Amino acid sequence: MKFGVSTFITDQGISPTSLGTALEERSFDSLFIAEHSHIPAKRETPYPGGGELPDIYYRTLDPFVALTAAGVVTERLLLGTGIALIPQRDPIITAKEVASLDLVSGGRVILGVGIGWNREEMRNHGTDPTTRGRLTDERLHAMRDLWTEEQAEFHGEFVNFDPVFCWPKPVQRPHPPIYVGGGEGAFRRVARFGDAWLALGESPEKLGPQIERLRDLADREVPVAVYGVPDDPEQVEGYGRLGVERLLFYVPTMPERETLEHLDRLTGLVARYS
Template identity: 75%
Template sequence: MKFGVSTFITDQGIAPAPLGRAIEERGLDSLLIAEHTHIPVERRSPYPGGGELPEIYYRTLDPFVALSAVAAVTERILLGTGIALVVQRDPIITAKEVASLDLVSGGRFIFGVGIGWNEEEMENHGANPRTRGRLVDERLRAMRELWTKEKAEFHGEFVDFDPVYSWPKPVQRPHPPIYVGGGEGAFKRVASFGDAWLANSRGAEELAPKIERLRGVAGRDVPVTVYAVEKKPEIVEQYTQLDVERLLFSLPTMPEAETLAYLDELAGVAERFR
């Protein structure tokens, strides 16, 4: 099993470059970071974790900028969005950002995607929450055209453009792996677009039957990466009994010294299960 890190990079915690170096130095294999463009002051959408929305959601750095900084100081670790909110993103610009980051990182980018939960946030981007699933699927199809065709063209319900040139193309072919986040409602999206399922850490016992159902829907052996796993060895042990490719340890957003100490602990737990 592989072990990486999932976290929120903000203006109040460790900077991207030292974080990336520290993860690589400790033998962990990946860094996936969250995205929120903004948080509306007035919000109807309940926080999925319950209670008040944590401050880190208000302060995230742009993931492509942050991961570019990490790419510049690392050589091995995979760099990913966990997740990019495609419902809020122009597909032509996002395709360019994905391809550019894959290029500058030497083919180490993972495009983690999802539809999001904060309806007011997506409405501020002009997206209708009731059609966000169809919108995300269409934007992903359009981006695949931009990544793989010399003259890309797309005509759909939400995305429409005549033939265009778009470079650079991604280093990874046909494009960087797409990790689809979400619950069972995302299984059809995983089947259509996913190189892996990015599953929330709801416990190994709950996850096992979902993996079986996902693979039934997809008709293939979809790899699974579990997001935001606690560092407790007994929890990791449970996941090792499942057919899971990677666990992403949840890293709290903290200043540099505290983060480095916490990463030492994560690396120690990972080493026990290698």
């Protein structure tokens, strides 16, 4: 089992350069960071976690800028989005951003994707929340074509462009791994586009039957990563018994000193399973 970190990088917490360096020094294999382009001042969509929306959602850095900063000061750390909100992203620009980061980092990108939950936020990007699933599928398909074809074209319900050149191409071939986030509603997307399922904090007890249903649907052994894992040894052992490929411990957004102390505690836990 591999161990990484999931977090929100904001203007009020540890910098992406300091965090990236600290993770690599402590032998974590990956950093996955969240994305929100903005939070509408008048928000009606309930926060999925319940209660008030935490401040970190309002202050996230752009994920590809932050991951580039982390990539510059590291050599081995995998750079992941957890998750990139594909319904809010132009597919041509996003394909270029992902490929550019993969090139400058030497092939270390993992693209975690999802459809989002904040309906007001996605409407501000011109996205109809009721069709965001189909939109996401088309954009992922188009991005794969842009990465793998010298002249790509796409003509769909939402995405439409004639033959184009789009460079650079990713270092990783055929493209960086795509981790599809979400619950069971995302399983068909995982089966079609996913190199792995990015499960969002499910306990081992709930996750086991879900993995079986996913693999039955996909008709293959889909790798599983779990996002937002608590530092609970019993849960870590439970994920290990399920054959989970990667655990992403949740690290609260804090100043540098507090973050490093938290990482040291996680390092002690991870050492039990090395």
